[in-house]
Structure formats: structure tokens, C-alpha cells
């Protein structure tokens with residue numbers, strides 16, 4: 154058994170090493186080979202959890218949790234709760250025993266299952282060390298089901314077309330993605346700007362966390378400068394005449410609201426703004 158595990162671990166190491174050497178782009182063209190078991194090093198576990206900035210209130214979900222080391226470290230070293238999902242039942246048993254030995258069995262759970270069908274919605278941090286075909290198949294579900302602001306950390310294999318919010322290389326490479334709120338579409342924006350109109354139609358295009366667009370008003374268009382989206386936090390700048398208006402706010406489903414600061418120094422005026430969705434990006438096609 155131990156010899157069998159050692160042999161299969163060596164084979165897994167070769168397979169993962171070959172895919173890493175080929176790079177994520179090349180791996181995307183590989184056939185849909187299953188992700189084998191290869192444990193992250195302890196340095197890799199530390200760096201993944203550090204990149205995610207794990208806090209005590211987090212639920213860290215490791216997709217393909219192997220012997221449980223990521224989930225156990227999240228509980229033991231960062232005070233979080235953890236959930237591991239693993240397709241190999243022997244590894245699930247091993248993880249539970251490891252959690253008991255580490256004294257964190259109360260705060261972690263290991264489920265036998267397939268990450269493609271498991272319920273991941275409670276996770277506030279998701280970690281994964283999976284081959285690209287599985288990472289790509291997971292992406293639509295992660296984007297649709299995880300709450301905006303959830304941090305995803307991928308070890309070695311990131312998403313092919315989703316630009317990482319941060320990328321760190323320390324022995325291995327880790328990619329951080331913050332799940333963005335869905336803001337693409339048309340919004341009715343209400344804001345009282347000094348010298349500006351009160352009602353605008355805000356139109357936004359979105360590619361993951363990258364957004365662009367502007368505000369349409371009777372007879373004009375104001376581009377949204379420095380438009381940024383991080384989780385459910387949105388910001389952009391509109392300019393009317395000689396004044397810039399800095400919008401910052403929070404997206405909550407079909408509404409967003411926050412504070413707009415116009416001007417600077419003694420001329421600075423802050424007021425509330427609010428927008429409600431008229432048409433979503435999906436509806437617009």
C-alpha cells in the first residue's frame with residue numbers, strides 16, 4: 154500500500170512537472186487527463202493561504218484536498234474553518250486522521266466527492282492544485298456560485314483567460330482571483346452632482362474583474378475613468394466641466410450604492426449615489 158502510494162506519487166510528480174514545464178497555455182491543449190495526487194509542499198501551503206489573506210472568519214475550501222494539509226493548515230495556523238473535497242476515499246480517511254492528530258478535527262470537514270458537482274457556495278476562500286482541464290471546467294461554476302469577494306488561489310495552474318488579481322512566485326507560482334460581482338449591462342444611476350444632472354444611464358461592459366463604460370445623459374456621454382471592480386466593490390470617475398466625481402460603492406445583486414466625492418479641498422462635496430439594474434449583460438447578449 155505504502156509502496157503503491159509512493160509509486161503513484163512519483164508518477165503524479167512526473168505528470169504535473171511535465172505540465173508545469175509546458176506552461177499553462179500548453180497544458181490547456183492537453184487531453185483531459187485526470188488530476189493525480191501530489192501533495193503541495195509545506196512552503197506552497199503557507200504561500201497559498203498567505204496570498205488568500207485567510208482570516209478566522211473564513212471557510213477555506215480545498216478542491217481535491219489530498220491528505221488534507223491545506224485545510225488543516227488553514228485551521229491550525231490561521232484560525233479558519235476548512236472543508237476538503239476529495240475524490241479518493243482513502244485520502245479522505247487519511248485527512249480525517251491527520252486532522253485529529255493536528256487537533257483541528259472540530260473545525261474541519263472532509264467530504265468524499267467530485268469537485269465538479271460538490272456544493273462550494275459556503276466557501277469564502279477556495280484553493281486548488283488541479284490540472285488545467287479540471288480548472289477550466291470548474292471556472293463557470295466558481296464564477297456563478299461563489300459570492301463576490303471570494304478569494305480563489307490556484308497553485309501552478311491558473312485560469313487561461315482570467316487575468317489574476319495577483320500572481321506570486323515563491324518556489325512555485327500561485328494565482329489569486331477575487332470573484333467579481335456581475336455588473337455588465339445598463340443601470341439607472343441617481344446622483345446629485347454639483348453642476349451636474351441627477352439621472353444617468355450607466356452602461357458597463359465586463360470581462361471578469363475588468364470593467365469599462367460610461368454614463369449616458371440627455372445629449373451626452375461621460376466616460377467612466379479608472380473603472381475598477383474588486384469583488385463587490387466598484388469605483389469609477391466621471392468628469393463634468395472642470396470637476397471630477399469619484400464614485401465608490403458596493404454592488405448587491407441588482408442594486409449598487411455608495412458615496413460620490415466631487416471636487417477637492419474646500420470645494421469637496423460628498424453625497425450618496427445609487428443605481429438599479431435596467432438590463433443585465435446576459436440579457437443584452
Ligand SMILES: C[S@@+](CC[C@H](N)C(=O)[O-])C[C@H]1O[C@@H](n2cnc3c(N)ncnc32)[C@H](O)[C@@H]1O
Pocket residue numbers: 187188189190191192193194215216217218219220221222223238239240241244266267268269281282283287
Ligand atoms: C495535486 S493533488 C493536490 C492535493 C492537495 N490539494 C494539496 O495541495 O496538497 C490533487 C488532488 O485532487 C484530487 N482530485 C482530482 N480530481 C478530482 C475531482 N474531480 N474531485 C475531487 N478531487 C479530485 C486528487 O485525487 C488529488 O488528491
